[in-house]
Amino acid sequence: MNLLKDKILTDGHAIGSNILKVDSFLNHQIDVKLLDEIGKVFYERFKEDRITKILTIEASGIALAVITAQYFDNIPVVFAKKTESLNLDKDLYTSEVYSFTKNKSYKIMVSKKYINSTDRILIIDDFLANGKAILGLKEIIDQANATLAGAGIVIEKGFQEGGDIIRDMGIKIESLAIIDSIEDGVVTFKN
Amino acid sequence: MNLLKDKILTDGHAIGSNILKVDSFLNHQIDVKLLDEIGKVFYERFKEDRITKILTIEASGIALAVITAQYFDNIPVVFAKKTESLNLDKDLYTSEVYSFTKNKSYKIMVSKKYINSTDRILIIDDFLANGKAILGLKEIIDQANATLAGAGIVIEKGFQEGGDIIRDMGIKIESLAIIDSIEDGVVTFKN
Numbered sequence: 389m390n391l392l393k394d395k396i397l398t399d400g401h402a403i404g405s406n407i408l409k410v411d412s413f414l415n416h417q418i419d420v421k422l423l424d425e426i427g428k429v430f431y432e433r434f435k436e437d438r439i440t441k442i443l444t445i446e447a448s449g450i451a452l453a454v455i456t457a458q459y460f461d462n463i464p465v466v467f468a469k470k471t472e473s474l475n476l477d478k479d480l481y482t483s484e485v486y487s488f489t490k491n492k493s494y495k496i497m498v499s500k501k502y503i504n505s506t507d508r509i510l511i512i513d514d515f516l517a518n519g520k521a522i523l524g525l526k527e528i529i530d531q532a533n534a535t536l537a538g539a540g541i542v543i544e545k546g547f548q549e550g551g552d553i554i555r556d557m558g559i560k561i562e563s564l565a566i567i568d569s570i571e572d573g574v575v576t577f578k579n
Numbered sequence: 580m581n582l583l584k585d586k587i588l589t590d591g592h593a594i595g596s597n598i599l600k601v602d603s604f605l606n607h608q609i610d611v612k613l614l615d616e617i618g619k620v621f622y623e624r625f626k627e628d629r630i631t632k633i634l635t636i637e638a639s640g641i642a643l644a645v646i647t648a649q650y651f652d653n654i655p656v657v658f659a660k661k662t663e664s665l666n667l668d669k670d671l672y673t674s675e676v677y678s679f680t681k682n683k684s685y686k687i688m689v690s691k692k693y694i695n696s697t698d699r700i701l702i703i704d705d706f707l708a709n710g711k712a713i714l715g716l717k718e719i720i721d722q723a724n725a726t727l728a729g730a731g732i733v734i735e736k737g738f739q740e741g742g743d744i745i746r747d748m749g750i751k752i753e754s755l756a757i758i759d760s761i762e763d764g765v766v767t768f769k770n
Contacts, residue, residue, distance in 0.1 A: 411668070417693040418641075418656040420648045447637035447658065450609075451645040457611045465609040467638065471681065477602070490662065502608040 389429055389564040392542065393577055395422060396565060402573045406545075414542065415448040415514055423455045426564060430512065430540040431459035433562040437537040439463065439510040441503070443525055445485070445496055446470055452542065453512045460510075466503065468496040468525060477501065481531040485524035488517055498528050505533040516541040516563060519550025526559075543567065546578045580620055580755040583733065584768055586613060587756060593764045597736075605733065606639040606705055614646045617755060621703065621731040622650035624753040628728040630654065630701040632694070634716055636676070636687055637661055639705045643733065647703055657694065659687040659716065668692065672722040676715035679708055689719050696724040707732040707754060710741025717750075734758065737769045 401409040413419035439460055444453040445468045453465045477499040486493045503509070511525050522539050529536045536559060544551050544563035547570075554561055566578040592600040604610035630651055635644040636659045644656045668690040677684045694700070702716050713730050720727045727750060735742050735754035738761075745752055757769040 411690065412692065416657065416660065416690055418645060418648075418658070419653075420645050420656060421653040423645065424649070424653070447641060447660075450638060450641040451656070454609060454611050454614065454642045455645060457609075458615070462610075462612040462615070465611060465642070466607065467609070469607065469638075499602065499607055501603070 389426070391422070391425055392565050395419070396543070396575060400575065402570045402575045404573070405570050408543065408545075408567065408570060408575065410514075410543065418451050420451075420455075423451055426452060426542060427456040427459050429564060430456045430510075430562070434510055434538055434540060434560075435460075437510070437560070438508050439537055440507045441466060441509050442512055443468065443498075443503070443509050443529070444512045445521055445525065448514045449512055452514060456510075456512055456540065464502075466498060468498050468528065470494050470496060481528040483524040483527035483531075486518070486520045496524050496528070498532075500532070503529065503532040503534050507532070507534040508537040509534055510537055511539040512541075513539070514542045516544040516550050516554070516561070517548045519548075519553045522550070522554055522559075538562065540564075580617070582613065582616055583756050586610070587734070587766060591766065593761045593766045595764070596761050599734065599736075599758065599761060599766065601705075601734065609642050611642075611646075614642055617643060617733060618647040618650050620755060621647045621701075621753070625701055625729055625731060625751075626651075628701070628751070629699050630728055631698045632657060632700050633703055634659070634689075634694070634700050634720070635703045636712055636716065640703055643705060644703045647701075647731065651701075655693075657689060659689050659719065661685050661687060672719040674715040674718035674722075677709070677711045687715050687719070689723075691723070694720065694723040694725050698723070698725040699728040700725055701728055702730040703732075704730070705733045707735040707741050707745070707752070708739045710739075710744045713741070713745055713750075729753065731755075 538560035541563040546566040568578040729751035732754040735757045737757040759769040
């Protein structure tokens with residue numbers, strides 16, 4: 389997706405050999421017009437997959453998920469929660485995710501009421517690096533006996549192992565920008 | 580907003596005299612079509628206020644904020660973060676918020692890059708109860724010398740003090756459903 393790659397090159401901020409900051413348009417300040425274009429492309433890539441629900445993790449995935457859902461005739465979005473709350477059900481699917489950027493593991497939770505065995509689920513997330521977030525969400529989808537129809541990712545760090553791990557499991561992944569390398573703050577995309 | 584009030588009565592779950600769970604359509608599973616109607620109403624209520632940016636707090640406010648922003652010609656959304664991250668700037672506006680539903684205080688952070696003195700900011704959030712979230716965001720807006728143009732709230736707990744405190748400060752608040760009381764799990768709205 390060229391619009392996205394241009395945005396990453398102009399407004400992203402690459403540091404060292406691993407970090408790409410996109411907080412000016414994706415995960416702190418949000419460029420709503422760009423997200424609309426992203427949602428449209430996700431729809432094109434998954435429109436034949438009979439998606440019934442979009443699943444993501446708070447917080448950065450939520451904006452992407454709801455705008456994508458608009459293209460899928462407003463199907464429901466469910467976001468996995470990271471923290472307990474008085475207002476959250478006790479009857480939950482749970483799994484564990486390791487976050488590279490936060491350098492710790494955290495529990496994710498989805499109420500059993502909101503995923504069931506008839507669902508064909510599209511996972512939407514901002515980054516794919518080590519693949520732990522998708523694997524954690526897949527565990528929850530498996531617990532519900534639902535079907536994981538695919539995963540739509542905005543930015544994949546192609547130099548980390550997550551993409552290979554998930555594709556080797558036979559899961560359909562569509563990444564809109566795949567980064568081949570970050571070297572001294574310079575981003576190179578995979579063709 | 581009658582569509583919202585009907586949804587609260589049919590799909591909300593009131594418990595005791597204080598708790599209203601709306602996780603089936605607002606803050607865990609998301610009814611994207613309803614959010615679209617909510618965004619449209621927020622636009623009607625604030626379209627004369629020369630809004631330049633929408634500010635919310637992760638996670639529940641994000642979906643509301645981006646869909647509302649679509650009606651304001653895709654102005655940027657900024658969501659305050661609750662947790663530190665390797666990818667977050669060190670140059671931040673911060674304040675402290677006490678959460679009733681989580682029963683603890685937490686820090687909120689906004690990068691100084693994303694709010695400035697020319698901004699006229701609309702705060703969007705799912706609930707108004709004790710008012711602490713709006714006051715925390717207002718503190719950040721004040722630190723940036725930006726203007727708080729108003730706050731759009733989906734559900735106000737009219738029996739708690741937040742609404743009065745914020746209105747007494749002269750801040751324009753538009754709450755789409757104001758709850759007068761919750762008694763033995765029965766919700767009554769203010770007219």
